[in-house]
Amino acid sequence: MLSYLNRPRKIRREAQNSGLLQVEYISGKVFFTTNAGLTMLKQLKSAERLFLLLKRQPPLIIPSGRKGKIFNEIQRLVTEDPMCWVHAISIWRSLLELEEKLPLEVSKPHKRTARENENIITKKLKIEQTLVMLGDTECQLEKQKNDKPQEHENLKTEKENFQEESENDGEKGADHQGQFTFRVSCRCSGTIAKTFTTEEVGRVIGIALIKQFGWKADLRNPKLEIFIHLNDIYSVVGIPVFRLPLASRAYIKVAGLRSTIAWTMASLAEINVGAVVLDPMCGLGTILLEAAKEWPNAYYLGADVSDSQLSGACDNLKSAGLVDRIELLKFSVTELPLLSKSVDVIISDIPFGKKFKLGKDIKSILHEMERVLCVGGTIVLLLSEELHRNLQGGKESNVLWNSSKANTDEFKIPKFVNDQENNGIQENVSSSSEDHRQECLDQEPIFGTLVQMESHKVSLGRTEAFILKYKKIHASGLQQPS
Ligand SMILES: C[S@@+](CC[C@H](N)C(=O)[O-])C[C@H]1O[C@@H](n2cnc3c(N)ncnc32)[C@H](O)[C@@H]1O
Structure with a gap:
């Protein structure tokens, strides 16, 4: 991960050239919105990973000796806005399908082809403007900017929603028993890391997701990986856009320097x-x-x-x-x-x-x-x-x-x-x-x-x-x- 204080001008230029908008560089992460297609995003060479942003909020306040209260706060990171999950999972599914259609090795394509690809992808996604949070090279998508708030009572429960989708989806998100499987990857630094281990935070988040959506934890081969990064600057939750990190190059056989x-x-x-x-x-x-x-x-x-x-x-x-x-x-x-x-x-x-x-x-x-x-x-x-x-x-x-x-x-x-x-x-x-x-x-x-x-x-x-x-x-x- 190129995570740091200064980003060389070329990296900024890369962000500009890749059609990223509202670019914000914050402590090792780049948050942006974009209409760019996957082909273009896959070519971000200075980025480690790309995530759909589900949540970004100020750091959690950690009062001393009140672990239970903080656990609740941590859980709220993933339970507070269930519709955001419904929306993000549906975008993620579309992206998964599109990624499968991308060539394995994305070499710099001919300009016209790239544009053609992007048009197809943009049309398919039918997203006018998707707010993307790019983490350090983690990148994340957030819910559509113009989404109208929806009344919760008019909706099925999130659990029902996801279960129904899993049944319809078969292979795409569910295991053979029809349950959607997930794994939580946490990174904690700063104050929170002094109070909790990443395992503790992961477990608390995992329990919240199981309760909320009826998903099943699978540490080995999950369909969905959820990234949580908590530090003294922000709390963020995201879903990787691509299965492999952007940083892993298909053409490198023996890895040396990042x-x-x-x-x-x-x-x-x-x-x-x-x-x-x-x-x-x-x-x-x-x-x-x-x-x-x-x-x-x-x-x-x-x-x-x-x-x-x-x-x-x-x-x-x-x-x-x-x-x-x-x-x-x-x-x-x-x-x-x-x-x-x-x-x-x-x-x-x-x-x-x-x-x-x-x-x-x-x-x-x-x-x-x-x-x-x-x-x-x-x-x-x-x-x-x-x-x-x-x-x-x-x-x-x-x-x-x-x-x-x-x-x-x-x-x-x-x-x-x-x-x-x-x-x-x-x-x-x-x-x-x-x-x-x-x-x-x-x-x-x-x-x-x-x-x-x-x-x-x-x-x-x-x-x-x-x-x-x-x-x-x-x-x-x-x-x-x-
Ligand atoms: C940090 S590694 C370089 C890693 C490289 N960037 C990569 O991606 O694999 C430093 C390299 O310097 C080489 N090295 C050490 N002393 C050297 C010298 N006097 N002349 C040339 N190479 C040397 C080592 O053999 C080692 O391969």
């Missing part, structure tokens, strides 16, 4: 037609795969010192049909067999875990990257928080990094609180290449001739990391130290 992060890094790198793109620590090749799929008209090179990683990368290239477009080399990042200034773009995930220790220090790595990069070229790196901190003025600052304003979080990374105040819609990077050029000139290089352009904090699940973007400027553009 594909959403790899795609985001590539999207920041400004890969032009004919560019030479290098990942000098390519591992299983995820960054190169994501880049080559999206920007096919460039030359891709990957290097790594590990035979097993290169062999995994090779398998991935074969399975993605990209063997002819990506070349793999066994070389160290500190001794690349490339001419100086021969590469336009470098994108790399710098190792920081236990598995891949940084043998040589970051200085030698940056030195070699700077050497092979052409003037005006771009480097996009994924760095651990620790490495990022060190580079930003910690231990290594005196040797390598000038403490320019460009390198501080304050300058490049707006505080989260600002993000919220502005509904998360905040440009933290300059908006044109002209601005970028000016910024380049204004800044002192952080290393040699490399100038930092952007910095984005991202979540890797358990840990957080930074995507840093640098540009190489001409040595003559450097200011002499005073």
